[in-house]
Structure formats: C-alpha cells, structure tokens
Amino acid sequence: MSVGRIMVVGVGPGHADLLTPHAANALRQAAVVVGYSGYFPWIEELIVGKESIALPLGQERERALIAIEHAANGRSVALISSGDPGIYAMASVTLEMLGTMEPKRRPEIVIVPGVSALNAAAALLGAPLGHDFAAISLSDLLTPWPVIEKRLSAAAGADFVLALFNPKSVRRDWQLARAREILLGKRAGATPVGVVRNAYRPEQSVCVTTLEQLDVAAVDMFAVVIVGNSTTRFQDGLLLTPRGYDIAPPGETP
Amino acid sequence: MSVGRIMVVGVGPGHADLLTPHAANALRQAAVVVGYSGYFPWIEELIVGKESIALPLGQERERALIAIEHAANGRSVALISSGDPGIYAMASVTLEMLGTMEPKRRPEIVIVPGVSALNAAAALLGAPLGHDFAAISLSDLLTPWPVIEKRLSAAAGADFVLALFNPKSVRRDWQLARAREILLGKRAGATPVGVVRNAYRPEQSVCVTTLEQLDVAAVDMFAVVIVGNSTTRFQDGLLLTPRGYDIAPPGETP
Numbered sequence: 264m265s266v267g268r269i270m271v272v273g274v275g276p277g278h279a280d281l282l283t284p285h286a287a288n289a290l291r292q293a294a295v296v297v298g299y300s301g302y303f304p305w306i307e308e309l310i311v312g313k314e315s316i317a318l319p320l321g322q323e324r325e326r327a328l329i330a331i332e333h334a335a336n337g338r339s340v341a342l343i344s345s346g347d348p349g350i351y352a353m354a355s356v357t358l359e360m361l362g363t364m365e366p367k368r369r370p371e372i373v374i375v376p377g378v379s380a381l382n383a384a385a386a387l388l389g390a391p392l393g394h395d396f397a398a399i400s401l402s403d404l405l406t407p408w409p410v411i412e413k414r415l416s417a418a419a420g421a422d423f424v425l426a427l428f429n430p431k432s433v434r435r436d437w438q439l440a441r442a443r444e445i446l447l448g449k450r451a452g453a454t455p456v457g458v459v460r461n462a463y464r465p466e467q468s469v470c471v472t473t474l475e476q477l478d479v480a481a482v483d484m485f486a487v488v489i490v491g492n493s494t495t496r497f498q499d500g501l502l503l504t505p506r507g508y509d510i511a512p513p514g515e516t517p
Numbered sequence: 518m519s520v521g522r523i524m525v526v527g528v529g530p531g532h533a534d535l536l537t538p539h540a541a542n543a544l545r546q547a548a549v550v551v552g553y554s555g556y557f558p559w560i561e562e563l564i565v566g567k568e569s570i571a572l573p574l575g576q577e578r579e580r581a582l583i584a585i586e587h588a589a590n591g592r593s594v595a596l597i598s599s600g601d602p603g604i605y606a607m608a609s610v611t612l613e614m615l616g617t618m619e620p621k622r623r624p625e626i627v628i629v630p631g632v633s634a635l636n637a638a639a640a641l642l643g644a645p646l647g648h649d650f651a652a653i654s655l656s657d658l659l660t661p662w663p664v665i666e667k668r669l670s671a672a673a674g675a676d677f678v679l680a681l682f683n684p685k686s687v688r689r690d691w692q693l694a695r696a697r698e699i700l701l702g703k704r705a706g707a708t709p710v711g712v713v714r715n716a717y718r719p720e721q722s723v724c725v726t727t728l729e730q731l732d733v734a735a736v737d738m739f740a741v742v743i744v745g746n747s748t749t750r751f752q753d754g755l756l757l758t759p760r761g762y763d764i765a766p767p768g769e770t771p
Contacts, residue, residue: 389608395651
C-alpha cells in the first residue's frame, strides 16, 4: 500500500480573504479534510463534496492521529490549523506523532504557512510589534507554570514586546492576572496593551488599554494580548512601537 | 482637498501563492503602489497599468514618505511590505511618520497582515516554533548592540526558541558570530538550528545544522536563523520543538 501525505494547512485567523492561494490549493488537492469544527466556516466553499472530519476544540492529538491514519492508508489529507500551523498550532504535535511511527510507514508531511493570530492582532492594533518581541502561551496545561513565569519575567526585563497567547480559559482563570502582576513589576502601568479577540471573524473585538487598566475579567480564550515595550505609545487609537528610526515630519529633510 | 488612504500591504515572503486575497484586493484598489523594487516580481500581475514607484533597499523612511505624500494628496496608496508589515517591516515607520503630521492632514491607514518570513521559515523547517519564542533583530543600525545582547541573553536563559532577523549584511559582519557565542553560553552546542534564505523565492535555501556547527560565514542578509530551545530535536531532516503533549504512537491509546 502506498503511503499518503499530510498537509498541515494554515487557514489564517478567520476570514477567507486571509487564506492564501497556497492553502486553498492544498485544501482543493486533499481527499480528506480534518480539523476543529470552528475553523470550517471560512473554508467551506473550498471543500465541498470532500470527506471532512470536524472535531471538537482541544483534541489536538486526536485530530493529528486521525489525519495520520488516513494518510498512512495512502490518502492525501489536509489537517487544518487556524492561523499559522507553526505558532501554537498543529505543526508540532503532528510532526511529533509522526516520529513515533516506523519510518517506512510515515506519510510525507508538508507545512503550509498562514497568517497567524499574531500577525492579525498586530495589524488590527497598528504596529505594536515594531521591534523585538516574545510570544508566550499562558496555558499551563502543557507547560509548568514556573517555566512560564520565568519567561514572562525574562522577556519583560529585556524590554521585549510581549504577545500573550491562551491568556485564559474556563478552567484557567488566574494566569493572566498573575502575568500582569509580573509585568507590572518590570514595566510602567501606563504601558500600552492591546487585546484582540476573534481577529477578522464576525465577532472581532479590538480593545486598547494599559497594563494598569487591563480588565483581566474581560479577556477570554479567544484573545491575544499584546503588551508594549518601554517605547510603545498610543497614536490615533492604535499602538505604535517605534523601530528606532530618526523620523522627521514629511516635508523636512531628515 | 480630500485626504487619501494608505494601505500597508503584507505581500508575503516571496511567492504569489502566499499573498492573501485581502492583500491582492488592496493592491487592485490602490491608485499608486510604492515599495522596494525586490518585492515587485510576485505582485506584477496585480498592478498592471498602475502608477508604481519602486525604490532601492534600505530606504524605509523614503518609501513611507512617498506613500504618505501621495495619500495626503487624496490618492489611495498601497505601500508594499514583504512578509507581514508588522514584523520588522513597514507598519511601524509609516505610523510613526504619520504621527508627525497635523491630525487633519493624516491619511487613513490600514495594515493588511501577511505571511511573515517567520511563518515561512518555520514552515520550511518543520515545527521549530512549537513553543514560546522570541524574535530578535541583530541589526544594530537602529538599536544599540548592548540592548540586543541583553535580549539574546535573557531569551536564551529563559529557554525561548529564537528567531534571529537581519543576522548579517555587508556592513554588519560580526553580530551573528557574537550572538552564537552568547547563545552557546546558555544552550548546548548540539541545539538544532535552521537557516532559511529567501523562503518561497526561486533562490530559496534551507539549511539544518546545530549551534556548534553553524557556519556564520554562509549566512547573509536574506536569512532568518531559528535556534531551538532545550527540547528542540531533529526529525527526518526537520526541526521539531514539542509542545509538551503526552504523545503515544498511533494505534496505542494515550
């Protein structure tokens, strides 16, 4: 039996207009499409008539396993991942699971990059990531909390812009408040913060606030929280982290 | 005179298939297209017949200024940015320059997110960013080197995966070697490293090595260098940073 192929496809943050032609082609080529049911609304038109397997949220291993089993049976499988598969998404778990199989049975794997929630949230906030940044997941389901604290503290101390993923969930309700406390120990209360929920989806919300004013209770699992560095400022309701250029007003020679 | 509009458009890493429909629509709607000449090859078909202004590399301020001037004169301008405009690209400098203008003369600004060099390099390497990561530019043209060293050291000490941008240029030839030295002080020589040049462009190259073996001389300005964390490993010629799931082989119940 010939071995198939898994394409781990980044379908962008949540709108068909942010899904690349590369991803669309991968979905069209696939015989089977596997993914979290919540990601199907903006890809539906591309997968009409295909075998599609929609699974609940949180079952990353199960989704990867189903995709691998179909591919090991010789089929071409698209495993869909919201945003970019490489950033807190399906690339890692799928590759890791493939590594447990006998090499000769392993399907070929292709990662199709996408516009991540990070890119999307930043675009909606202006230019918060204008300089070096660190991405940290606040989920301690898979990572011990002390490791997360150490990273928060190190990144805040070295003046990185911070992008906080998985800030909260129904079961994880205290981590964001604790993270805010750690960051307030290293960064001013007036530091600009952006909270983007459901970027480019119908339920999108964008909130601009400060580290001091951040309403932790209003943040949920659909949010990405971006915390500025010491140079980040507000401009016209957006967040701006300067790159460090010497900027002269238009019309004046720099 | 009515004030125009600037769309800072992420055109992806270097292939039309990684340019989103959102970006393509923005280019089609624009009356004027401004950008570095090297980004035009994969957008040419979208801008046939438009006024297009191609400028040399490195003139970010000049590009932003030209775009702003056209927009202030009432035109709809696409300022193209490779990758994602928010990550070491045109969003920040454009917003900053707008901030120097009288508010009533400021054109509207829209940031169109894209697939960044980060997403692209990671996809070609497998799953190197499978966990928390830090993005650091090694260019000390705009940032004092001690700040960069502090960030390298902090991120390495807290076991972030590192994505190093602008690792070298003709004028900046020692920074990557120094960064490697700093990282070797905190991380094993066998740490997996991926070097991706010109992702998804005709000249693409992908090299997988270790921190110890990294050939600094072979890296240039077109490369993104990804350095694994303490858990990153090689698998089938790719880089894998596990997320922390408990992984059972397919066929065994986790």
